[in-house]
Amino acid sequence: MIQIQNVHKSFGNIQALKGISLEIAEGELFGFIGPDGAGKTTLFRVLVSLLVPDEGKATVMDLDVVNDYKKLRTQLGYMPGRFSLYQDLTVEENLNFFAGIFKTTLKENYELIKPIYQQIEPFKKRRAGALSGGMKQKLALSCALIHKPKVLFLDEPTTGVDAVSRKEFWEMLQSLKKQGITIVVSTPYMEEAALCDRIALIQKGELLDIDKPQNIINRYSHFLYGIKAERMYDLVKILRENTHCNSAYLFGEYVHFSSNTELDMDKLKAELISTGMENVEVISLQANIEDSFMDLMAKTNNQA
Amino acid sequence: MTNNQTNTKAVVVKDLVKKFGDFVANDHLSFAVDKGEIFGFLGANGAGKTTAIKILCGLSHPTSGDVKIAGYDIYKQRDLIKKNIGYMSQKFSLYDDLSIAENIRFYGGIYGLSRKKIKEKTEEYIEKLGLQAYTKSMVKELPLGFKQKLAFSVAIVHDPPIVFLDEPTGGVDPITRRQFWELIYKEAANGKTIFVTTHYMDEAEYCDRVSIMVDGRIEALDEPKKLKETYGAQSMEEVFIQLARG
Known part of the structure; x- marks a missing residue:
């Protein structure tokens, strides 16, 4: 056509x-x-x-x-x-x-x-x-x-x-x-x-x-976690300092945290609590199109 | 309204009504926004958001009702209100054919900032927003994301306690949109009150509290988490659709 x-x-x-x-x-x-x-x-x-x-x-x-x-x-x-x-x-x-x-x-x-x-x-x-x-x-x-x-x-x-x-x-x-x-x-x-x-x-x-859309999502290559806590802005900053961090973005209710390796979620949660974060929740997530888009964008920006 | 309330509240609205002829654009709105709060002001197109924001910014008179912004009365102290608020519209309000520094100087001048202060702000913004590569450019040459962050910074050049953002993130890429929200969070953490409208429902989640307007009335007002519980919804989008579809 x-x-x-x-x-x-x-x-x-x-x-x-x-x-x-x-x-x-x-x-x-x-x-x-x-x-x-x-x-x-x-x-x-x-x-x-x-x-x-x-x-x-x-x-x-x-x-x-x-x-x-x-x-x-x-x-x-x-x-x-x-x-x-x-x-x-x-x-x-x-x-x-x-x-x-x-x-x-x-x-x-x-x-x-x-x-x-x-x-x-x-x-x-x-x-x-x-x-x-x-x-x-x-x-x-x-x-x-x-x-x-x-x-x-x-x-x-x-x-x-x-x-x-x-x-x-x-x-x-x-x-x-x-x-x-x-x-x-x-x-x-x-x-x-x-x-x-x-x-x-x-x-x-x-x-x-x-x-x-589904095939693009399936190509997303990182491990993705949804994390929330009381102070979301501080949470993003702390997560970006994390050694396993590929990216950390605000994403509605959760912060989407991607890593190149699979993480122990209990351990991650304990680490966050030790930095003073409160009401921490960590869940495993499937990527969506926006995650894929941001990942592809970040990759092309890095190449440039 | 007691003095006590105005001390802790950035915005207090009581029984606000605005009519255009027979049409009731704002139908007895009552709500208050705490100092330092990020307050999401949502509603379908035509629900009456823009009408209400214009009144809160002192640009339009209510038909009836009481409004206090930063403790100042909307009928008697409009000039003081304008000095104590920042406003960023979806169209931005930067001059395309002026440079970054000229735009900051222009707005700084309007708000009566000293030359020294304007110079400080200019250096601060260029540094903070990463605009070093664009200091010689006209604003129209800036990528949209930078323009948006600059428009926000210019809107708060006079360090107002309250800032109104009318659909600030329309059209930008998802990474820039999030960087913009980080700017908002940072200002809120410094004690600024943020009053924001958006069509992105994930952004409703970033707000401390959210109100949803339907046909001129506020149908719901609460923390995003509580709204989701109340309406048995998974997301703010579902809450919004339930309410706005009626």
Whole structure:
């Protein structure tokens, strides 16, 4: 469905993409996971034909993003990271506008967008600018789908959106996937990676890894422990001094402490108590995507 | 509010109501934040968080209710409040086309710091945040993570007892996000009160106490551990989803 070969893109001295290559299969829900500045948006703009790569080649549905851009644009759906609908048009006017551009009508494609559009239909006379964040997002997705695209590019659709709306949004994506639409999505939220069929971890214009989320997690090579105590900030500092420490990161309720060797948890606990820590708890953990990402990041940073 | 309470509390809010026309954005909020506490102020988009924060920072008037920030009254002592708080928004408030030192000098100047003090702060921040390589650069050339740490430092350049952070960690990589929280912990350990909003539910766990707003009201307020017990949830994310979905 999508083929990317050695794509480079620079802006002045900044190398936004440093030779990205990968393939995305038809019907896949594929995620680019990485922080701001990783190159996600640049890559998306190349794939939807809004930016010409400096080097390399990309095709979407066998259409070249540079040479066949006119045909390509009629067949893909794109939801940019910034809300780009007309704020002073109503919900309905925005939809009709996008339908008109693609020479279709809201009525013709109502079935496809129905599950999403229904949730905002009661507000169809409201101006887009006056919608809440979650509703704007649903309208933008409806507009991106209005011409029944075979592939959908969603650039950080859930950034700045609360946890409930994020969950609902991913449920919508799962149902679109069932209808056979290929979905390419980017996100800075690591936990959303688990919801994709395959993911690419991207950082500083380079791919750290590409695989099914579980396979990436399985490659995590350290022993990982969750540790908590009364004073978490002091705990992190003490753990970093530990001779077995590979990394120690705050991680919600626990500190995630990784080591290259298997540790005696009772002994570790006793050591922490002897430094004055209170209510110490040590558990053994399985890594998650965020652990893997930070590990890969730290490794590449050390090489640089 | 007794004097006793204002001595140990950084923020005291009692029956705060804010209406826009018929719409009730803040519906009788009452809560207090202890000095030195890290207080998480959570809620879905549109729940009324930003409205409340603007009032607490003295940028907007409540429709009714009492608010005291650092012991100062929100109606009568807004200027004193502004001197005693720091504020960092998700958009930051650094000037992109000024250098690091110029940004610090600008904010230091606004808060009336002496030249000597501004020089000290500039050296301290460059050293502490590891910005040595960027002293000649304009702020727009800084990687996002550095910008964020600098925005935080600038927000507390006048050493306020309370700092408000509105989604400070959006978009940064997971390592930088954690480094930012370590900065927060450090300031809290020095006695600063931290009032923070976030959409990352793991960050709710870093707070001493968390409030969750739904439709203009505070639906829950407690330590993360107790909230999880109360709602029979494994994580703060579950607590949040239960409450916000209603």
